Amino acid sequence: MGKYVLRRLFHGLISAFVVVAIVMIMIYTLLDKQLIFAADNVYKNYGNNEKVAYQYRKWEEYGYLDYFTYTDYLSLLIEKGELTEDEKTKVASIGKKPENDKGETAEYIEKYNEYCAANGYEVVRLNAIMVSPKKYANGGAQQLFAYKALPITHRLVSYVTHLITVDNVHYVEREIGDELENPGIKFTLHDPVYGGEKFAPAIIGNGTKHKYLLYVDGRFPFIHQNLVTLNLGQSYAVNQGVDVFETMTKAQGSYVMSTTTFPTGLTEESADDLHTAVYVSGSMSANNVNSDRFTDDYTSVTTVKSGKSKMGYSFTIGIISVLLMYLIGIPLGILMSRHKDKFVDKIGTAYIMFITAVPSLAYIFLFKAIGGKLGFPTTFDIESTSKMIYVLPIISLALRPIADTMKWLRRYMIDQTNSDYVKFARSGGLTEGEIFRKHILKNASIPIVHGIPAGILGALVGAIITERVYVVPGAGNLLTIAINQYDNGVIVGVVLFYAVLSVVSIIAGDVLIALVDPRINYSGKAR
Amino acid sequence: MENKDSLFTVEGMTDEELFARVDHNSLDSEKITAPRYSYWRSVFRVFFRKKVNWIFLGILAFVILFAYIYPAVVEYDKFGNLMDSTAKHLKPAAAMKKFGYNIHWILGAGAAGQSTFDAIWNGSRISISLAFICAAINMTIGVLVGAVWGFSKKLDLFMMEVYNIVGNVPSILLISVLVLILSPSFWSMVFALTITGWLFIAYFIRTQVIIIRDREYNLASRCLGTPITRIATKNILPFMTSVIVTLLAVEIPSYISYEVFLAYIGMGMSDMSLGRLIYEAESAMVTPGWQFEFWSPVVIASIITVALYVTGQNLGDASDPRTHM
Numbered sequence: 146m147g148k149y150v151l152r153r154l155f156h157g158l159i160s161a162f163v164v165v166a167i168v169m170i171m172i173y174t175l176l177d178k179q180l181i182f183a184a185d186n187v188y189k190n191y192g193n194n195e196k197v198a199y200q201y202r203k204w205e206e207y208g209y210l211d212y213f214t215y216t217d218y219l220s221l222l223i224e225k226g227e228l229t230e231d232e233k234t235k236v237a238s239i240g241k242k243p244e245n246d247k248g249e250t251a252e253y254i255e256k257y258n259e260y261c262a263a264n265g266y267e268v269v270r271l272n273a274i275m276v277s278p279k280k281y282a283n284g285g286a287q288q289l290f291a292y293k294a295l296p297i298t299h300r301l302v303s304y305v306t307h308l309i310t311v312d313n314v315h316y317v318e319r320e321i322g323d324e325l326e327n328p329g330i331k332f333t334l335h336d337p338v339y340g341g342e343k344f345a346p347a348i349i350g351n352g353t354k355h356k357y358l359l360y361v362d363g364r365f366p367f368i369h370q371n372l373v374t375l376n377l378g379q380s381y382a383v384n385q386g387v388d389v390f391e392t393m394t395k396a397q398g399s400y401v402m403s404t405t406t407f408p409t410g411l412t413e414e415s416a417d418d419l420h421t422a423v424y425v426s427g428s429m430s431a432n433n434v435n436s437d438r439f440t441d442d443y444t445s446v447t448t449v450k451s452g453k454s455k456m457g458y459s460f461t462i463g464i465i466s467v468l469l470m471y472l473i474g475i476p477l478g479i480l481m482s483r484h485k486d487k488f489v490d491k492i493g494t495a496y497i498m499f500i501t502a503v504p505s506l507a508y509i510f511l512f513k514a515i516g517g518k519l520g521f522p523t524t525f526d527i528e529s530t531s532k533m534i535y536v537l538p539i540i541s542l543a544l545r546p547i548a549d550t551m552k553w554l555r556r557y558m559i560d561q562t563n564s565d566y567v568k569f570a571r572s573g574g575l576t577e578g579e580i581f582r583k584h585i586l587k588n589a590s591i592p593i594v595h596g597i598p599a600g601i602l603g604a605l606v607g608a609i610i611t612e613r614v615y616v617v618p619g620a621g622n623l624l625t626i627a628i629n630q631y632d633n634g635v636i637v638g639v640v641l642f643y644a645v646l647s648v649v650s651i652i653a654g655d656v657l658i659a660l661v662d663p664r665i666n667y668s669g670k671a672r
Numbered sequence: 673m674e675n676k677d678s679l680f681t682v683e684g685m686t687d688e689e690l691f692a693r694v695d696h697n698s699l700d701s702e703k704i705t706a707p708r709y710s711y712w713r714s715v716f717r718v719f720f721r722k723k724v725n726w727i728f729l730g731i732l733a734f735v736i737l738f739a740y741i742y743p744a745v746v747e748y749d750k751f752g753n754l755m756d757s758t759a760k761h762l763k764p765a766a767a768m769k770k771f772g773y774n775i776h777w778i779l780g781a782g783a784a785g786q787s788t789f790d791a792i793w794n795g796s797r798i799s800i801s802l803a804f805i806c807a808a809i810n811m812t813i814g815v816l817v818g819a820v821w822g823f824s825k826k827l828d829l830f831m832m833e834v835y836n837i838v839g840n841v842p843s844i845l846l847i848s849v850l851v852l853i854l855s856p857s858f859w860s861m862v863f864a865l866t867i868t869g870w871l872f873i874a875y876f877i878r879t880q881v882i883i884i885r886d887r888e889y890n891l892a893s894r895c896l897g898t899p900i901t902r903i904a905t906k907n908i909l910p911f912m913t914s915v916i917v918t919l920l921a922v923e924i925p926s927y928i929s930y931e932v933f934l935a936y937i938g939m940g941m942s943d944m945s946l947g948r949l950i951y952e953a954e955s956a957m958v959t960p961g962w963q964f965e966f967w968s969p970v971v972i973a974s975i976i977t978v979a980l981y982v983t984g985q986n987l988g989d990a991s992d993p994r995t996h997m
Contacts, residue, residue, distance in 0.1 A: 160836045504977060628844065647839075
């Protein structure tokens with residue numbers, strides 16, 4: 146069984162990556178790459194040549210191409226020792242037009258062109274745009290750069306290889322290039338964040354990306370780690386520069402202030418969460434705010450906020466509606482099948498028909514209007530402490546799954562009632578209640594049990610319409626927002642997340658029915 | 673004893689009169705003396721036996737005919753009253769007072785001073801067309817592919833992989849990318865909805881085919897040497913009719929609902945379909961006095977989908993031969 150599950154899981158993960166590849170091909174090659182600037186304000190403010198250069202810089206950042214400027218080339222020569230800093234400043238300034246280049250500069254530009262041609266780069270030279278002989282137009286300065294389009298395979302491979310990163314003590318040295326005095330990992334039983342006296346084990350790194358690799362605090366699940374991080378892809382427009390997974394899991398709302406003792410001993414009311422400290426090169430001495438508080442360059446911290454994360458809100462609403470689905474849908478389905486063609490069955494069938502046929506948008510708005518009349522809040526407010534704001538979103542979300550559970554359970558139970566073993570049990574003298582409980586219900590519930598993992602994991606994904614109608618800051622809208630803003634990084638990240646969830650939930654469902662139903666066996670030859 | 677004898681002898685008749693010799697006829701002996709049974713006649717007999725089906729079929733016929741005839745007869749210009757600032761967001765009573773008492777204004781006026789009544793019928797025509805075209809394409813391809821998929825074990829391995837992968841590509845992403853590449857027009861919407869839509873129908877049909885394929889009567893048929901195409905068309909297809917009709921009853925309204933959903937999240941087409949009307953009137957829902965603009969397309973979409981769904985489900989029930997008794 147274990148072997149079988151592992152094989153399925155492996156297979157599923159491969160198909161999830163194929164899905165990501167397809168999505169990447171779709172959004173990177175089919176869509177115009179100009180579209181990513183649709184919601185970019187910086188882009189709008191640039192003009193002329195600078196706008197073009199900015200485009201290429203951004204395209205490099207988002208993995209479309211490799212961008213290589215003339216200045217980069219000169220720096221490369223310095224590294225190789227073929228050029229000195231002084232010479233560089235001399236040859237760095239290019240002419241307004243190619244024919245205006247000074248002798249030595251022209252030589253290096255020629256070399257640059259040759260180098261680019263040899264390495265498959267396409268050179269772009271933009272002549273200066275002038276409004277008068279002395280005055281440049283807005284962003285009209287001359288530009289010289291080269292680019293090379295990256296193939297989709299390159300992008301996919303680098304995405305997959307960077308998916309999971311394990312923090313290590315060489316991070317600062319290798320990725321940033323700073324030398325640290327004594328890189329290493331330290332284990333302490335008394336976390337300095339709590340003043341150094343309280344018992345709180347922690348693993349603190351120096352030279353790693355995160356300062357705290359493992360720590361405990363009062364929030365669920367109490368033990369937290371920063372050692373392994375998931376990089377689903379960076380956001381461009383939705384949540385600039387932040388990873389998709391973090392966008393989904395980061396708390397929202399207003400700051401929660403608490404008395405915090407910083408490494409220098411300064412104590413003040415702050416929302417900073419010191420456990421999240423990340424290394425930023427040279428940041429301690431950069432300003433007084435940091436140098437007053439921190440004793441090293443681990444200064445970038447996130448803040449503690451009062452609300453839940455996007456996924457948190459979606460999950461809270463989703464999981465309660467899943468519970469409602471089973472608590473209401475199962476009894477009603479049983480009731481309908483026991484009173485087949487009676488009044489209860491007809492009412493239930495009408496409800497199922499209504500929910501299945503009417504566009505979900507229509508009945509969600511209908512329930513919003515009814516709920517509003519009854520005095521329930523119809524817009525979700527993170528700051529509100531009242532639990533009533535959850536009522537309408539949960540009900541709206543539960544309506545459809547309740548109808549589906551009723552429909553299928555009724556159907557399964559009626560099918561079972563007509564089967565031979567039930568007739569046999571009845572002829573054997575069992576009471577109707579006993580037959581129902583011990584035979585029919587048990588068999589009819591197997592397909593329902595199969596759907597439980599999908600229901601629970603599906604709650605993480607959130608609901609598009611419900612969240613939009615009630616303005617819930619949940620994860621359900623992330624994909625649609627990302628699509629509307631052409632945020633490729635978020636699209637890819639969210640698709641991978643959805644695909645893995647769906648693979649896992651199907652496998653978990655299969656495992657669960659094998660546990661519940663002894664007839665189902667994945668390891669035997671009987672399969 | 674006398675009584676018993678009289679049962680067998682008829683007064684005043686000889687044996688020759690009572691009995692006539694019949695020759696053996698090999699043609700007549702082949703005839704089966706069962707009541708005549710026509711499948712489709714039985715389907716409609718069962719279907720029309722229920723009063724509720726007459727009602728829903730009537731509603732459906734009326735809505736569809738009206739949606740196609742009304743916009744063809746009546747000229748509708750969305751921006752006809754654009755410059756008239758007093759024509760915007762009118763309640764039915766106010767609109768009728770302003771423009772005269774005719775059918776155009778019984779649902780009031782919208783954001784551009786257009787008639788809501790005209791707008792929803794134009795929208796219905798587009799939405800119904802979309803649903804029927806998409807359902808026709810998807811069902812045709814889906815049923816054909818699904819039938820082959822269910823029979824061929826080699827194809828099954830390959831198609832299951834395709835299904836697992838394509839099923840995990842979010843459909844809203846696919847649709848929005850296609851709509852962006854092509855143009856937000858009616859036909860690119862049809863293309864976006866059908867390019868992968870058939871796969872899910874094919875999967876459903878495949879499962880049904882596999883269930884029936886290995887039944888005993890098909891096994892027997894195969895043992896007797898019936899060719900596979902004949903098994904498919906004569907043994908399995910009749911079984912599938914009610915499944916297909918029931919599926920169709922779910923599919924057609926689902927395209928209308930899905931179009932409404934896509935338009936609501938801002939990924940629909942540019943044609944003024946019902947979804948697009950709902951999307952544009954969303955802000956009107958919360959403004960007192962403007963609700964007619966929002967609820968009219970919602971209600972008409974619901975009526976169309978419910979009528980289609982109920983009629984289709986009952987037709988699906990009627991096309992199951994087990995109900996023909």
